Amino acid sequence: MKIIIDQLNREINLQDTPKRIVSLVPSQTELLFDLGLEESIVGVTRFCVHPYHLKKTKKIVGGTKKVNYTKVKELQPDIILCNKEENTKEMVEELEKIAPVHVSDIFTLEDAHELIGQYGELFSCRTQSRQMQQKLQFLQDDFQEFIKDIKPQKVAYFIWRNPWMVAGGNNIINHLLELNKFENIYKDKPRYPEVEIKKIRLEGDPDLVFLSSEPYPFKEEHAFEIGRFTHHAKTVFVDGEMFSWYGSRLLKAFDYFKALHKRIAVNK
Structure with missing residues (x-):
């Protein structure tokens, strides 16, 4: 037994x-x-x-x-x-x-x-x-060394449209965002709340808007739609598997996170 x-x-x-x-x-x-x-x-x-x-x-x-x-x-x-x-x-x-x-x-x-x-x-x-x-x-320890001198940035992580939904707090996505020094403006909301994009500046005015590759297939038109309501946020398409798959996919995630930070830095 x-x-x-x-x-x-x-x-x-x-x-x-x-x-x-x-x-x-x-x-x-x-x-x-x-x-x-x-x-x-x-x-x-x-x-x-x-x-x-x-x-x-x-x-x-x-x-x-x-x-x-x-x-x-x-x-x-x-x-x-x-x-x-x-x-x-x-x-x-x-x-x-x-x-x-x-x-x-x-x-x-x-x-x-x-x-x-x-x-x-x-x-x-x-x-x-x-x-x-x-x-x-x-890989975690190595990434902690990589991230230590990177400046925190505010982020909104979108997972769905119609209705607009984001990653809130108390989930693996928020945990990995924090690990990356991405401060989730919706972290005090339930796990995957519906939000009004026209209020995004009032909610936290993010530096970055992440559009996840899953579960919703975001396109450029959606980035433009959200961008109308932000102040200065840069929209970035991100690999949702790297932020939400918690098994052996994590072995690939840290290299992805390093590349993501470098991509964001280059496009500033």
Whole structure:
């Protein structure tokens, strides 16, 4: 018997190391692959795009908010992987009728480290998970040295249009913005609030407006639309995966952040 505690402090009882995994979170699917667990993955969502070939070799069971429970059940999973933010409570309750469910809950890099460690225990790949944690810590320490002399700038991080929505506080995006010395003008609002762009100067008058590549496909016309209401803000298109994917994608994020700071500095 193997007992695992997930990030909601829920106890998961398993007879043995899970060999058949259904992952309903794109960033966690990528993490499984990078831990060497590709052969154990049997089901994914249509949003699990890294690595791309998994969508062709694994069963697609739906999206992150809505899955086909019959398809999941047919895969006979030993465990199903979810996330508190990505998936719904109702989904988790229904999935638990099929197999044990592990739920992650990520706000910070510390939480990401913890999840990697939990997967190491859960899937008996402790060596791989420790190596990943060590590499991630090295990259974090290196980035802290890079960022120490960079001047803070105020930022608004947009994730959706119609209605306009931004990253507020209490989420991994805000945490990584802070790590980069980007002061989120909406950090005191709920996690992903709706905002009125005509009030953006009153809300904090940002130096930078970030338009994320996901989940909304922002274009130049949207940058112009927001720019009409800012005072001096520079609009920057950013890779949303680097700011919101909290698995092994973080191993690529710090080089991206360095390049982003250099791009912003050059375009001042």
